[in-house]
Amino acid sequence: MKPAGVVRKVDQLGRIVLPKSLRKRYQMNEGDPVEILVSGDHIILERYRPKCVFCGSMDGVSEYRERHVCTQCLGEMKLIVNR
Incomplete structure (x- = not known):
């Protein structure tokens, strides 16, 4: 620094x-x-910069119900729901 x-x-x-x-x-x-x-x-x-509540990533983060979630975690959640 x-x-x-x-x-x-x-x-x-x-x-x-x-x-x-x-x-x-x-x-x-x-x-x-x-x-x-x-x-x-x-x-x-x-x-x-908002971070994903699940993995801490700052890439591809969007807000859902006042929480920040990245696209990768969203994809993983979709897989779980579609089982």
């Missing part, structure tokens, strides 16, 4: 402003969901 060389202060509400150059570089727009991850003593911000 390469440091960006930018220092920001946390405000009274715990907010941090991401510089416009970083938001543009990582295609982060106002209102976009951001995932907050913790790894050891590091806090990592990532653009949120």
Whole structure:
């Protein structure tokens, strides 16, 4: 992980402003969901991408009844139902 060389202060509400150059570089727009991850003593911000509730894949994910499921798991479920 390469440091960006930018220092920001946390405000009274715990907010941090991401510089416009970083938001543009990582295609982060106002209102976009951001995932907050913790790894050891590091806090990592990532653009949120839904993951399949069954296998954790981020490829071919669609929403069904407020849950995210990938095409591969959907196919496997169809096989089970058609038995």
